[in-house]
Amino acid sequence: MAIKTRKVAEGAEFGVRVAGITAELLEDDSVREEIRKAFVKEGLIVFEDVEPTTEMQLRLSTVMGPIKEHPARKRAKAELQTGLGEIAATPTAAIFEVDGNPRVNWQPWHFDHCYTDELNYARVLRAVTVPPEGGDTLFADGIQIYNDMDPAIRAKAEDLRIVYKLDLRLGNQRYGIPGNIRELRAPKDNIAEVAKQFPRAVHPSVWTRPTGEKVMHMAPYMAKCIEGMENAQGDALFVEIWEEITRVMKAYTHSWKPADMLIWDNLRVIHQAPGCDPKYERVMHHTTVKGDYGLGYFENGASIGELQPSTM
């Protein structure tokens, strides 16, 4: 073994830490293969004490696969390289109040690209500027969730498909928003305009990995309904399943250090951002790795920019 792994946290059932990865080591095919194997097994890797550069972030990303460009956002800054995105407390970002405290970059539980037909395999996140407090990211493993759910509720969730729509506004979310959150400042970006080009996308609630494990893979952010059950009964079922998911999930909370790079499997792991106080600077860079499970589709066979009247 060229790389040494240890659990991401004591008692964690998924995710490992790997220290000492360098650009030179990543040239070694056997090291790259070990990283890929650890990633398939663990679902999340924190690379510690790596060279904190964009070049290194892109190198680590391409161990897993080719870079995928973001389907809905242009690169945050022109000077960022192709394939690199930025999450920052910009003057255009929404501000929320959580338990009476202002928070920027807060996001409910989700998986990335749920609003489009093609998911991404993975994302590598790096903290460029770490705030003095807050700004953590939470991750939860769909395999652990599936295995630990009450079998009766899990059976109800087994063959559902969930409809998602690109829509980030808090007031438009239908499920999973805690009562202690409200929007203080609306976002001033163009996502709502871009979203008009996106039909609703559908993804299975549970899927089976090529390695055989079943993954509970649904989340409330941008979820509009259960396919074929856009009614009170469907809403009640969504809420019942999501409450069971949150009851059993054993989330890992990552507190960022500047030399960390964290990669997670977007086809398995869901994530949530508690945000941080907008008085602090927080800048995160992400790269997105291509690789889909092939199970998503747009409603009514629509494509981006060709909305069917019934989906608008």
Ligand SMILES: [Fe+2]
């Ligand atoms: Fe995300």
